[in-house]
Amino acid sequence: MxxxxxxxxxxxxxxxxxxxxxxxxxxxxxxxxxxxxxxxxxxxxxxxxxxxxxxxxxxxxxxxxxxxxxxxxxxxxxxxxxxxxxxxxxxxxxxxxxxxxxxxxxxxxxxxxxxxxxxxxxxxxxxxxxxxxxxxxxMPMKQFRTATTADVVDLEVLSAASTKFGVSLTAVALRWIRSTSESAVLVLSREGFMDWAVSSDKARSNGAFFRTKGRVVPLPPNTLAVDDSVSACRTGQRVPLRSWFEHAHLDASAWEMKLLCENYGYTLSLLHLSPGDKTWEPRSWSR
Ligand SMILES: [Zn+2]
Missing domain, CATH: 1.10.10 (Arc Repressor Mutant, subunit A)
Incomplete structure (x- = not known):
């Protein structure tokens, strides 16, 4: 065989x-x-x-x-x-x-x-x-890069790619977040809690990630993600980065995009951060 x-x-x-x-x-x-x-x-x-x-x-x-x-x-x-x-x-x-x-x-x-x-x-x-x-x-990488080349990659761009490749928006968004050099975080949530969250390499190296495996992690309270009056914001809205990461600089902002997928009962959120923004907890010098 x-x-x-x-x-x-x-x-x-x-x-x-x-x-x-x-x-x-x-x-x-x-x-x-x-x-x-x-x-x-x-x-x-x-x-x-x-x-x-x-x-x-x-x-x-x-x-x-x-x-x-x-x-x-x-x-x-x-x-x-x-x-x-x-x-x-x-x-x-x-x-x-x-x-x-x-x-x-x-x-x-x-x-x-x-x-x-x-x-x-x-x-x-x-x-x-x-x-x-x-x-x-x-989604072969060569064609995927072509389909997701844009000044700003938002949920409009990723939706168009999902149509082209005939896969779900989630699959496209995961492919993008795994391959981009930008700083971005993808969160899938249900009823106010994160199912999972995946960060790009850049976001991860800047401290912008969530540990969801085996944990109950609520969505932060002042985010577009928890705002029931907004079901879709594909091109995004500028939000204080602190609304997602409490240790971010006070002046830092991010683009937050959101799509409520009612058929499946989940919300997909995409956060686009500036590459230089770090969200690490300040080190505590106890000694
Ligand atoms: Zn299998």
Missing amino acids: PGETFTPSSAATRLTHWLDALTATGLQRFPVNVEQLALEVGQQLKWTDPIAIVQAADIKRFEGGLFHLGDQGWALLYNEKLKSPGRVRFTQAHELGHYLLHRLTQEEFECSQADMIHWGPEQKSIEAEADDFASSLL
Whole structure:
């Protein structure tokens, strides 16, 4: 059964080159048709256990799954209740990632919604690897940079990119925050509490981050994020940086953007900070 051993990025790069070449023959490049790709990639790589089936299924608690069918190869399933094409596409790509990266280590993969968002360089799990692959496949960095080049990257720009790549705004915003050299923080919250928060490298090095893992973290009280009278502010509003980070300089401000996603019951907030603004707690000199 053998074959090459891939990393998330080498697998995505291999498929990206293949898709780029197919585009030269007239194929529409984006959004990526993951279903078709999954059905063809095994043959393309000359693997003896290709993905034979890609279909919606009643798999209840899971967003998606990948199952070995013995001699028939593999079945890639996604939850039939998923309404958004972007979530279906990301889920299919995540499972394709398990196929390319992990099929020799497991015969069954069952993946939850939470498995679809925890990706990034500091994550090492197979779920993070599958997400990393999915993100790179659906939004290759070269085209992603082109789509998100703007004087100010706000939720308008990221929404347009989400349409182009056919993925959710959250997936696009995560891709951007992981790759930008700017100082920015992305927060997903529900009913006033942070589900998770991700900072760009620059923001993190300036102290602008939240520790949400395993903790209950309320949204700060004087932010656009908690203002129920505003459901969407895609281009942003200037706010005192202290409204988010209590140790920020009194005069520092940030751009806060917000989008309430009523269908899913969460709020996405994007904070854009000046690159020089630091928010570290002052050191206490106790000795
Ligand atoms: Zn998974």
